[in-house]
Amino acid sequence: MKYLRIIFLFLLSAMANLAWAQPELPSEQVEVIKIFEAQLAESNKVAVQPELPTLDTTVAKQTYDVQPKTIDVEYPAPRLKPITYKSDEEIADAYKAYLKFGGGLPKSIYGDGSFNTLIKTGEKKAVDIGINLFHHQADFSDKKVENQRFGLTKAQGKATYYSDKGFGVGGNIGYTNNRTSYYGYSVQPFKVYPTLPKEDVQQVYGIFDLGGKFFNSVQTAGDINYSAGFDLYAMGDDIAAANEFGFDLKLKATKWIRGKHSFDIGLRTDFTSFKVSGETQSLNNYSLTPAFTYHGNAVKVKAGVNLMSSNDEYFPFPDLEVVLNLTGNELAFYTGVNGDLQKNTFRSLTTYNPYIYTGLPAGSIVNTKYYHVYAGVKGNFKSFEYMLQGGFKPTNDLALFYYRHQQDKLSDFDVRYDDVNIINLRASLKANVLKSLSMTATLSYNIFDMSNGEEPKPWHLPALDANFMAVYTTADNKLRAKAQVNVQDGAYYNALGGVQRWGKLNNLFDVSVGGEYWILKKFGAFLEVNNLFNNKRQRWVYYPTYGVNVLAGINARF
Numbered sequence: 001m002k003y004l005r006i007i008f009l010f011l012l013s014a015m016a017n018l019a020w021a022q023p024e025l026p027s028e029q030v031e032v033i034k035i036f037e038a039q040l041a042e043s044n045k046v047a048v049q050p051e052l053p054t055l056d057t058t059v060a061k062q063t064y065d066v067q068p069k070t071i072d073v074e075y076p077a078p079r080l081k082p083i084t085y086k087s088d089e090e091i092a093d094a095y096k097a098y099l100k101f102g103g104g105l106p107k108s109i110y111g112d113g114s115f116n117t118l119i120k121t122g123e124k125k126a127v128d129i130g131i132n133l134f135h136h137q138a139d140f141s142d143k144k145v146e147n148q149r150f151g152l153t154k155a156q157g158k159a160t161y162y163s164d165k166g167f168g169v170g171g172n173i174g175y176t177n178n179r180t181s182y183y184g185y186s187v188q189p190f191k192v193y194p195t196l197p198k199e200d201v202q203q204v205y206g207i208f209d210l211g212g213k214f215f216n217s218v219q220t221a222g223d224i225n226y227s228a229g230f231d232l233y234a235m236g237d238d239i240a241a242a243n244e245f246g247f248d249l250k251l252k253a254t255k256w257i258r259g260k261h262s263f264d265i266g267l268r269t270d271f272t273s274f275k276v277s278g279e280t281q282s283l284n285n286y287s288l289t290p291a292f293t294y295h296g297n298a299v300k301v302k303a304g305v306n307l308m309s310s311n312d313e314y315f316p317f318p319d320l321e322v323v324l325n326l327t328g329n330e331l332a333f334y335t336g337v338n339g340d341l342q343k344n345t346f347r348s349l350t351t352y353n354p355y356i357y358t359g360l361p362a363g364s365i366v367n368t369k370y371y372h373v374y375a376g377v378k379g380n381f382k383s384f385e386y387m388l389q390g391g392f393k394p395t396n397d398l399a400l401f402y403y404r405h406q407q408d409k410l411s412d413f414d415v416r417y418d419d420v421n422i423i424n425l426r427a428s429l430k431a432n433v434l435k436s437l438s439m440t441a442t443l444s445y446n447i448f449d450m451s452n453g454e455e456p457k458p459w460h461l462p463a464l465d466a467n468f469m470a471v472y473t474t475a476d477n478k479l480r481a482k483a484q485v486n487v488q489d490g491a492y493y494n495a496l497g498g499v500q501r502w503g504k505l506n507n508l509f510d511v512s513v514g515g516e517y518w519i520l521k522k523f524g525a526f527l528e529v530n531n532l533f534n535n536k537r538q539r540w541v542y543y544p545t546y547g548v549n550v551l552a553g554i555n556a557r558f
Contacts, residue, residue, distance in 0.1 A: 095557040100526065102553015108138035110551055124164035132156045137179075140546050146186040147198050148546070151179035156209075168217035171210075178205040180354045184403075184411030184542035193409055200409050203358070204238040205350060223256040235347050239410070240358035242276035244346040260295040264304070274346050274365050276358070281365045285310045285341055291319055298325040308341050310367055315341060317371070327379075335375035341367040344399050349415060353401055353460070355540055357412040364415050370395040376426075385430040393422040401460040403495040403541045411542060413460075418453035422446050439470045457492035457502065460540060464489040478524075481515035493541040508537040508545070516555055524555040 100112040116130040137151035153176070160170035182201040185193050213229035220226075232247045252266040266289040274281045291304025304319035317339030324333045344366055350356055376389030397417040404414050425445045432438050443466045448458040466487040473480045490505035514528035528551040536544040 095522075097556075097558040099556040100553065102526065102551055104138075104528075104549060104551035106138065106140055106549065108549065108551060109135070110553060111135045122164060124162075126162045128160040128162070130158045138546070138549070140549075141183075144186075145183060145544065146195065147181045147183040147201050148544075149179075149181055149183075149198070151177075153177040162217045166216060166218045166220065168213075168215050170213045170215075173211075174209040176205070176207040176209070178207070178354070179203070180205075182355055182410045182412055184355065184540075185409065187542040187544065188411060196409060202238070203354070205235065205354075206237075207233055207235045207347070209233045223259070225254040225256075227252050233347065237350075237358045240276055242274070242346060242358045242360070244272065244274045246273075246345065246347070247271045262293045262295075263291075264293070265290045270343070272343065272345050272365065274360070276360060279362060281362060283310070283343060283345070283365050283367065285343065285367065289319065299323065302336075306338065306340060310341055315339075315369065329380045331377060331379045333375075333377050337371065337373045339369075339371040341369055343367060344397075344415070344417075349399065352399075353413055353540065355412050355543060356401070357404055357410075357414050360415065366397055366417060368395060368397050368399065368417075374424075383432040387426070387428045389424075389426045391424045391426075393424055395420050395422060398458075400455060400458060401540070403493060413540065416455065416459070418450070418455045420453060420458060421449035421451075423449070436474060437470065437472050439468075441468045442466065457494070459494045459502075460491045462488050462491045478518045479515065480517075481513075483513045484511075486510040486512075488537075488539075490537070491539075495541060505538045505541060508539070509533065509535050518555070522557050525553070526555055527552045 096117045097115045098113065100110070102110050104110070112134050114130070114132045116128075119127045119129065121127060132154070133156075134152070134154040137149070139149040141148050154174065156172065156174035158170065158172040160168055162168045180203050181198060182203065185191065185196065185201070209231070210233070211229065211231040213227060215227035215229075216225055228251050230247065230249045233245070235244045235246075236242065247269075248271070249269045250266070251268070252264070255263045257263065266287070268285075268287045268289075270285040270287075272283045274283075286309045288307040289304060291302055293300065293302045300321075300323040302319070302321040306317040306319050308315040308317065319338045321334065321336030321338075325331075326333055344364075346358075346360065346365065349360075349364075350358070370393055372391055372393045374389055374391030376387065378387040378389075379385075396419050398420045400416045400418055402414045402416055404412055423446070425443075427441075427443045429441045430438070431440075444464070446461075446463045448461065448463065450456060450458065464487065468485040468487075469482060470484075471480065471482045486508060487510075488508040490507050492502060492504050494502040510530070511532045512528070512530040513532070514526070514530075516524055516526040518524035529548070530551070531546065531548045534548045536547050538544050
């Protein structure tokens with residue numbers, strides 16, 4: 001209010017001066033009665049209650065359109081640095097040489113030795129050398145079975161050179177001397193020769209092996225793995241003076257796509273020449289195997305074909321497989337179909353049946369053609385690993401074995417081929433029950449359908465084959481013990497002679513135990529007891545297996 005009064009007096013004085021300055025105004029006197037006082041009326045406070053605006057509860061959908069753009073970022077690869085890891089378990093010592101030598105009852109000698117070493121010839125160059133020697137012979141002859149003996153000797157050497165250029169070159173050489181006897185003459189019902197010197201019935205198979213391989217030893221820039229190799233052998237026997245030569249050339253390449261998918265292609269040429277009594281038989285197979293494999297998070301799909309040719313005939317076989325991981329590693333389902341030509345050579349036939357007639361007639365060296373359709377489940381569950389599979393296998397020219405009942409010194413077998421449809425069931429189980437105890441079990445069961453062929457039975461082919469094994473190892477690795485059970489059903493046999501007869505052989509139930517104990521760090525002892533129940537089942541008619549036998553000796557490692 002004080003300032004308003006001052007302003008009012010200032011204006012009044014200015015007006016008076018202005019009036020005084022007007023010449024045209026009449027000169028009159030002005031009487032001031034009272035000075036004007038301006039006052040503001042008292043104001044009343046208006047109460048206002050604030051209110052919030054109504055909330056907007058509607059949700060608006062926003063659309064964003066972001067254009068993709070590639071940004072080049074230079075990111076150096078991380079360098080992994082090792083960290084310290086402390087383990088309660090000690091790392092096992094590595095040894096270059098191993099030796100196992102012993103003997104047993106009845107009248108056996110056993111020896112097994114190996115030497116392996118890696119020699120570095122440069123910063124990224126090395127040579128891997130290995131030598132293996134093996135010998136085992138035993139004589140089970142007695143008053144009931146004459147000349148029941150065998151002997152097996154092997155010598156093998158190998159070497160691989162790893163270059164600093166990213167490739168490797170390897171080679172192997174070996175010789176096998178396999179000695180057996182045709183002792184069936186002393187078991188057959190009609191003993192034309194009750195007693196024979198061992199030289200008259202002893203058979204010796206000699207096999208020379210040679211091989212070589214060239215491959216990439218490190219990952220290539222284009223993610224391509226390659227290999228080229230060959231295997232050849234020369235084989236002969238003493239009785240029939242038969243000879244066989246084989247040469248197998250194998251080329252293979254794999255292109256990896258995104259580090260997990262693969263495209264494979266293989267080329268193989270397999271030549272076999274068999275000669276006996278001046279007559280030569282040849283069997284040459286060629287195959288081309290392209291395939292693509294897709295690896296997804298829960299699925300693996302392989303699509304390929306096996307194109308084969310043999311003796312101017314062509315055979316396209318499928319090579320398909322699908323694997324679905326239903327619950328990760330615990331359960332996977334798989335199914336597929338494939339096919340192939342399996343060679344029946346002098347070497348493969350005598351390996352399966354060492355008592356075969358080595359003067360094989362013309363047409364004995366042939367291919368077995370088969371298709372295989374299968375499906376199954378497999379997986380890992382805690383400490384268990386399992387597999388269960390069923391399949392159907394239509395087969396042409398499956399090898400069957402006849403017993404040749406002839407009036408000569410040898411009791412041997414002939415080969416017959418027939419068409420057979422096979423239904424196969426397979427199962428396996430592996431379990432680490434305890435830290436020191438592991439168990440494995442495998443089973444295979446075949447159902448032979450002979451309706452498409454000429455033979456009524458699958459001669460000398462067992463239907464059931466099962467194996468159970470348990471291995472116990474102490475924490476300090478000084479003791480390793482194992483127990484094994486082999487079960488096989490009896491096979492049907494057909495004996496040819498003046499009167500044709502056939503039957504079924506007895507079953508096999510073989511229980512064996514063994515173990516080794518390291519008395520010192522580098523020296524130990526071993527013991528094996530085989531066929532505890534003395535089961536003398538005949539795997540081949542008139543050829544009983546060896547009864548209970550014991551083998552013991554010493555171990556050494558350096």
